[in-house]
Amino acid sequence: MEITVRSLLTLVHGMGFGALYLLACSGAIVELYRRYSPGSLRPIEVEDERFLGRYLIVMAVLAWLAVLTGAYFIYPWYRAVPPPGTHDLSGFPQRLLMASPSTIEWHSIGMEWKEHVAWLAPISITMAAAVFIRHGRNLTRHPQLRNAVLCFVFVSFAAAGIAGFFGAMLDKYAPVQGGQNIQLLHGEKP
Amino acid sequence: MSARDFPNGGGAAALLAAGIGSLMVALFAIAADKSAAFKSMMIFYKPTGPLSGVTTCAILVWLALWAILDRRWRSRMVSLGPVSTAALILLGLSLLLTFPPIVDLF
Numbered sequence: 001m002e003i004t005v006r007s008l009l010t011l012v013h014g015m016g017f018g019a020l021y022l023l024a025c026s027g028a029i030v031e032l033y034r035r036y037s038p039g040s041l042r043p044i045e046v047e048d049e050r051f052l053g054r055y056l057i058v059m060a061v062l063a064w065l066a067v068l069t070g071a072y073f074i075y076p077w078y079r080a081v082p083p084p085g086t087h088d089l090s091g092f093p094q095r096l097l098m099a100s101p102s103t104i105e106w107h108s109i110g111m112e113w114k115e116h117v118a119w120l121a122p123i124s125i126t127m128a129a130a131v132f133i134r135h136g137r138n139l140t141r142h143p144q145l146r147n148a149v150l151c152f153v154f155v156s157f158a159a160a161g162i163a164g165f166f167g168a169m170l171d172k173y174a175p176v177q178g179g180q181n182i183q184l185l186h187g188e189k190p
Numbered sequence: 191m192s193a194r195d196f197p198n199g200g201g202a203a204a205l206l207a208a209g210i211g212s213l214m215v216a217l218f219a220i221a222a223d224k225s226a227a228f229k230s231m232m233i234f235y236k237p238t239g240p241l242s243g244v245t246t247c248a249i250l251v252w253l254a255l256w257a258i259l260d261r262r263w264r265s266r267m268v269s270l271g272p273v274s275t276a277a278l279i280l281l282g283l284s285l286l287l288t289f290p291p292i293v294d295l296f
Contacts, residue, residue: 067245071238071241075237075241076237076238079237079239108290109290109291113288113289113290115241116216116244116245116288117285117288117289119215119245119248120212120215120285123211123212123249123252124208126208127204127205127207130204131201134204135196135198135200135201138196141196142196142198142270144270144271144274145198145201145202145270145274147274148205148270148274149201149205151281152205152208152281155281158285159285
């Protein structure tokens with residue numbers, strides 16, 4: 001069982017940072033919606049407030065790691081230009097997708113949207129974390145601010161979802177491969 | 191205690207800056223898509239291409255604006271209705287303006 005360095009980093013980017021961020025979004029949305037609504041009857045404990053603050057910071061770190069690894073590690077491998085006369089495009093995902101009318105839109109819509117929309121996630125969640133750290137339980141006294149923060153978290157979830165969906169589909173049709181092989185397990189002879 | 195005891199200016203500043211920062215991602219991307227000169231100006235890191243400049247510039251605008259608004263608003267009560275509406279409209283626009291078929295209309 002082997003995996004290439006590029007495949008491993010793509011996994012860390014998508015399944016590690018990206019998928020974990022998507023999972024974390026649901027927790028943040030539920031907590032902000034349920035506990036910080038203006039009519040919330042249960043008092044918010046200091047420990048609960050501190051927990052959500054840390055949770056949002058971790059989400060912001062995950063979102064930044066996802067976009068930065070995507071833009072500065074995976075994307076350069078994706079958009080690599082093959083030398084003239086190259087017939088095997090398997091090491092050049094963008095060119096491989098663009099070479100066929102049945103796959104070109106995965107690049108021209110999928111990647112073109114993903115590479116930009118993904119950045120809305122870290123911007124939105126960093127803002128949400130900063131607002132929460134500053135206002136904490138007082139968000140219940142500013143329902144408009146809390147509702148707007150909640151909308152931004154929703155949009156960051158949507159943006160990360162769009163990026164994640166297209167990332168998965170792009171990797172299905174034109175996987176980022178190459179680099180050194182890492183042997184995970186030695187197989188037995190059949 | 192009423193809402194007036196807790197100035198909301200800092201939160202409003204963060205909200206509006208995030209809306210504008212998000213829109214900047216879309217606007218810089220559109221500009222790089224439509225102008226070859228701007229596109230080459232946006233190549234800060236060659237392997238990543240213009241995406242490196244587009245996102246770096248948008249982030250710098252966002253952070254600078256956030257710092258300026260925060261300094262002005264942090265100890266004030268700001269009318270949140272117009273600020274949050276504007277921020278959400280900008281965020282919605284940025285979501286739409288990053289969608290390639292819409293970018294192609296320009």
